[in-house]
Amino acid sequence: MNKVLAGTELSALAVHTIIELGYGTVNKATELGALxxxxxxxxxxxxxxxxxxxFIKVDSxxxxxxxxxxxxxxxxxxxxxxxxxxxxxxxxxxxxx
Numbered sequence: 001m002n003k004v005l006a007g008t009e010l011s012a013l014a015v016h017t018i019i020e021l022g023y024g025t026v027n028k029a030t031e032l033g034a035l036x037x038x039x040x041x042x043x044x045x046x047x048x049x050x051x052x053x054x055f056i057k058v059d060s061x062x063x064x065x066x067x068x069x070x071x072x073x074x075x076x077x078x079x080x081x082x083x084x085x086x087x088x089x090x091x092x093x094x095x096x097x
Contacts, residue, residue, distance in 0.1 A: 008082070008083070010079075013036065013046060014049065014050060015079075015083060017032060017036070017046060018055060018080055018083065019083065020032065020035060020036075021056060021070055022072050022076070022077065022080035026070075027069050027070055027071065028068065028069065028070065029044070029047055029068060029070060032046075047070065050076070054075050055072065055073060055075055055076035055079060056070050056071065056072055056073060056076050057071055057072075057073050058070055
């Protein structure tokens with residue numbers, strides 16, 4: 001299986017995370033882990049990688065500093081748009097052949 005997805009240099013898991021955050025399916029690391037069936041340590045590494053590459057930002061909740069909200073940055077939103085275009089093009093090609 002390819003280590004990159006939808007014309008990006010990111011793993012399929014990272015792109016899946018961008019999609020889920022972008023569509024509002026999840027907004028917390030615990031929700032992301034449950035959805036993707038990942039252990040806490042795997043989610044933590046994934047979140048840190050996407051944060052370091054400036055695709056997401058992590059903010060503490062005002063009433064609970066232990067909980068964090070994950071949101072896409074402008075760079076993450078741009079990537080989501082690009083992924084959507086690649087998927088639409090790929091789907092169009094598959095349907096027309």
